Amino acid sequence: MTLDNIINYGIIGFGRYAHRRLQPAFQKTKYSRLAGLSRRNIRSAETTAGQYDVPIFTDKVKELVSHPDIHAVIVASPPALHREHVLLAAKHKKHVLVEKPIASHAGEVQEMIDACAKAGVKLMAGFVMRFIDAIRQSREMVQSGKLGKIRYASGHFGLDVSTFPRAWLSDPIISTGGPVADLGSHLLDLLDYVLEKPVVSIQSIVKPPYSQKSIERDAAILMEWEENILGTLHFSFDVIRESGLIFHGAKGKLTLTDFNQPETMIEIVWLSEKGRKTIRIFNQNQYTRMIDHFSEAILFDKPILTPGETGLKNQMLIDRIYGR
Ligand SMILES: NC(=O)c1ccc[n+]([C@@H]2O[C@H](COP(=O)([O-])OP(=O)(O)OC[C@H]3O[C@@H](n4cnc5c(N)ncnc54)[C@H](OP(=O)(O)O)[C@@H]3O)[C@@H](O)[C@H]2O)c1
Known part of the structure; x- marks a missing residue:
């Protein structure tokens, strides 16, 4: 070109x-x-x-x-x-x-x-977020079977929007949604990337409900993927800023917290039959x-x-x- x-x-x-x-x-x-x-x-x-x-x-x-x-x-x-x-x-x-x-x-x-x-x-x-090293490592561990058959995944992504300078975020027409659209879009995509399984069902409680007049503050989501994998998610605009993902398998569990800062050291906590191990990975710049x-x-x-x-x-x- x-x-x-x-x-x-x-x-x-x-x-x-x-x-x-x-x-x-x-x-x-x-x-x-x-x-x-x-x-x-x-x-x-x-x-x-x-x-x-x-x-x-x-x-x-x-x-x-x-x-x-x-x-x-x-x-x-x-x-x-x-x-x-x-x-x-x-x-x-x-x-x-x-x-x-x-x-x-x-x-x-x-x-x-x-x-x-x-x-x-x-x-x-x-x-x-698919370009984050710790996410890629987590995906590799899930896909390679290191955690055994995956049973359950959970995710949380929240921040305190009152301290956030983006004015349009609380305007439902311009933002197209609250924490589900702004933060949830990332985690929903990561679960798709890491699990690589089609979603079978999804249910949600969105409070207050999203409408053309106001955005939601919190959302709790209940999910099922193919092969009977279950999951729960929480997205919020009224909590201390944090993001996290957990994958529970038949032989192990993997926990990731605050994994999205570029050029920082990220910790993956891996629980297996051998005990708890912390894997430290330097995140290159995902952007x-x-x-x-x-x-x-x-x-x-x-x-x-x-x-x-x-x-x-x-x-x-x-x-x-x-x-x-
Ligand atoms: N992937 C990520 O990590 C990540 C992180 C943050 C944001 N984002 C996404 O990036 C996009 C922009 O977010 P941002 O935080 O950069 O937003 P922003 O700072 O508020 O504004 C982005 C641009 O939109 C214009 N703008 C602001 N309010 C507007 C309005 N009411 N009507 C028309 N134009 C308006 C601004 O114009 P002026 O330049 O003239 O002010 C600016 O050029 C969003 O889709 C957001 O979800 C992604």
Whole structure:
């Protein structure tokens, strides 16, 4: 695609996530360069571009996606705008990496898949947690049978939203949902990745119920996967910040806590018949890996770990939890 094997990215919606995660991740990419950005206000766009030495900046998404020097975009706008931005990028033949939660409902994700297929561009769902070393190690342990037959999985992901600077998060129309959409999307995808089993049933208690007027505060989910694997999940916007995953097998148990900080040491606690063992793994930068993975898929026509279809599967679960 490019002479120097580098994909030039434009970030649609250079907000908090782009500042904290994407821009630092681009410092270490091999096949990817941050070449453009859009914000709502041209002065803010210019200031941010100057701060990070980004050559292309605009307050119009159309200008970014139609720029000839941009090969791919990362859609990092609020979730309700993802559909519009993905379709616009596809129309201008740009490959798209779209952030989670992917859309307002599954129908929109299908539209994204169809538009990208029609335009001949690649679509990736931004489930960055699959690129975490400790997750990959956990998946390998589950898949290789080290824990015996998996019986039960549980997950928790929560934070105190009152201390969080993202204003749109509590607006149900813009956010498309509360902790289920924002945090749950990640864990639902990780369980799909680690267990690799189709979901048989899913039930939920969502309090207060998600509606077009307000988001939920907490959700408790009861799941069943094929081969009689059971699971429970809790997502919250009113607890101390923590994430955790536990896998119980017939011969062992694996516990992961706060595993998503890039470039930190993560502990996996493995309980087996031989006792308790702590495995320490250094997490590389998962954001760098995710971006370069997409660039490699574009440059060398490699398969994408989380294509649009992974996003669709995830969105369908979220829709079922919300009953929409
Ligand atoms: N995978 C992860 O680890 C991770 C982490 C955090 C966020 N995310 C996802 O990344 C996306 C962006 O999150 P963020 O925290 O970066 O959000 P953000 O800082 O609030 O804003 C992102 C962009 O959206 C624009 N924006 C903000 N509010 C808007 C509104 N009401 N209407 C239209 N545009 C608006 C901002 O414009 P200005 O630049 O002009 O302010 C900014 O460019 C979301 O989909 C989120 O779920 C993913």
